[in-house]
Amino acid sequence: MFRNIRKIMPFLSAKLYWGIIIFLSLSFIIERFLRKYISKNLNYIISLLGSYYIALLFYVMIAFFLVDIIRLSLKIIIKGYKTPQILAYANIFVAATIILLIIIGTINALNTKITEYKITANKVINQDLNIIMVSDVHLGTIITEGRLYKLVNQINSQSLIL
16 A cells, blocks of 8 residues: 555655554544543644544445446456556545545535425414524534534524414
């Protein structure tokens, strides 16, 4: 793995690479243990790094699985098939796709989507009703309490009949 990264970033030493990997791998756990001893901002940054690293690992695992299925299928279908050297550069495409997925996911998580539906009922209702449903609010590292307060204010700004 390091050899492939070394081709892209020749300035990166093995010690620095493994130091970064170990820190990112343990950052989510480190944040939980050091929460009481470090500042709130540093705590947030370490937790955010750990969260994104876990998401990155999840997508990389899926990508490896899919690529291995494709390679195995090609070896079964085509006798004597060997992976072309050009496919080594497909790693850059996969990495860019994963980063794009994480960015899009973050944007979607931070932007509330409001969908209005007009519902008709067979029963007689003497007044208009506004029904608000909130779902999939995953409070945590990325969606903080501040985001929850904004969501509550957004709900309260809707014309409600209580």
